[in-house]
Amino acid sequence: MPSSELKLSYFGVSGRGEAARLALAIGDVEFENDTFGFGEWAARKPNTPYGSVPVFYVDGMVHAQSNAILRYCGRVAGLYPGCVKHALKVDELMDTTSDVITISGRGSGEGEEKLRAERKKFVDVEIPRYCGGIEKRLEQFGDGPYAVTENLTVADLAIYAMYLMLTSGYLDHVPKDVLDKYTRLTKVCNTVKEHPKVVEWYKKQAEAQN
Template identity: 40%
Template sequence: MNKLKLVYFDIDGARGEAARLAMVIGGVPFADDRVKFADWPDRKADTPFGALPVLELDGQTVAQSNGINRYVGKLAGLYPDDAWQAALCDEAMDAVEEVATRVWSTMSLPAAEKKAQRESLAAGPLAFSLDRLQLRLVAHGGQYFADGRLTVADLKVFVWISHLRSGRLDHVPVDLPDRVAPRLVEHHDRVKEHPAVKAYYAGRKVAA
């Protein structure tokens, strides 16, 4: 198989990161095309939906982060073969995507409106989503979201919790996951200690 190329912004996190991690963990060769924000306006029109990430192979492209996660997850051995377990994997990824989209939709709002909306999201939908993700994790054994092992769902949740605790989201308390969903924080820390994940971020010289 020819080498895959993942096109995403030059950041260590957000929608493209779970796919990066999956390919790193699974030993799937890929080109990591990190788009500078200054270059994005010139490249946007070439993407299927005017957004990133995009996965490229043999001149073809696929977009939408969870579709990419499923594809690379299968290549990396990080997506369930069993249909029910695959559905549980998708459930966790879609739950993250749904609430993350609501938070990211506030990015370009005027300062006062952004503050009000993010505080409202943090107190309501975001806290609710974290609590329900935690309940699903516990219901499936407390270690992983599907298949009794590490899957792309765990990577997606790991990246989201990292982002919430990073302080990069103004007006969203960095301790929200710790207060609302401590089991998700334990899950985050467990994924962070995976040898391949640990080595990847050490090489990137960034904190996960």
């Protein structure tokens, strides 16, 4: 089958686009990494199916929803399990990280006081609920180092992208060490971070910026 022309469009931050970028990079799948600044968003928004990003073009046809995109990228990169039981676990983890990213946005654009209150709730209540939940599920799913099966899957990349977002200082009022106590989750993230293709990808991105 001839390979398709792929383009991923997302803000130049990790967020909901990062896991798909990493999946394609790890699988040596060629794609156009179309990143853009927040200032460009208003002009782009009407051209997206649901007024949101990421969007993903396959041979010119636009597609939306980060987890649909990530599953596609995982399949073409060989990082999405064929086994339905494994795929169920991968999907569960992907959707949970997506919930965390959605909740992290509460209070944005509603003023500093509201944002501070929402972020406090996020740190004190939602992170223990969801990341504590992921931690327990990882323990139930196996010994690692990966989340599901002994191989890297898109679930690991989704967890890593969420981890980057929560620990990079990108979110005001969220301490960078907020996930330190989740040791199994952190182990997954360190394993992804040290993956040679991931190291190579970030090195290339840094070089492109200089």
